[in-house]
Amino acid sequence: MALDDGRQRFTRAVGILADEKDRIKERLLIAYASQLSLVNAKEDLPPELLNDYYTLRNVLSDADMPYGNGERAAKKLQHMNEDEASALASKIFSIFLALSDRMSRQTAG
């Protein structure tokens, strides 16, 4: 059930990236803050995707991490250019695809 929570968070994040009207950086902030910041990684994601999620989270918000710069998503995104933000959006989409694929295989199995 928890894995489904993770998949739902990423599904909604991808939806936000697709349907918001603002620039990619604003869409990314909305997607991360409203959905992905609420992911409880160890419960909501399979082990093979934890590193990808932690990497994504570290780039977008490292305030809770001892080795980070102490910045949250809004501030981190201000320092990014559009290409960097687009790459992060692609990363979110790839995690979403991996989660969907895993859920499909579970259902089929």
Added chain:
Amino acid sequence: MDNECVVAVYESLKKAEQAVHILRRADFPTDQISLVAAESEITPELVEQLKMGDDSIRDAAIGAGLGGVMGVVAGIGAMVVSGLGVVFLAGPIGGGLFGAMMGAFLGSLGGWGVHQERIRHYEQCISDGSVLVIAHGKPLQMDNAERILRETDAAEVNLHARTSADSSEILED
């Protein structure tokens, strides 16, 4: 029973609007979100958004059943809806009728665990031109609201609980 709230302080109305929008995209109940701004923040553009736009504030207000009274913003320069979706308090803060409204609303924050000293701080923030976004609700909702609002461009994000000493964190730029 709702006995906690998260108060986020923004340096501009635009940043506060974005925060409200993000809360709504997280399915946080509209009728548990309040926005407090001084009169100087209520621009003609904002009034237009409230009346006609598809912005989050307009949606929040309509969600709270306020669509029919939007016109008063332009005519009177004030809209006070305490405990519902959107709260605009207008006029010179600290004096006169609007000052009393402000005091009454912010005083009601005490019911959500905000101590008097912190209420005075929020009054000062509004006087200085900042905008407050307040989410209230049950503890689990507040945990999520705090996590969400921390990621936004807030000058401060504080969690307040009525039944215990404040658990607060201040994020200073």
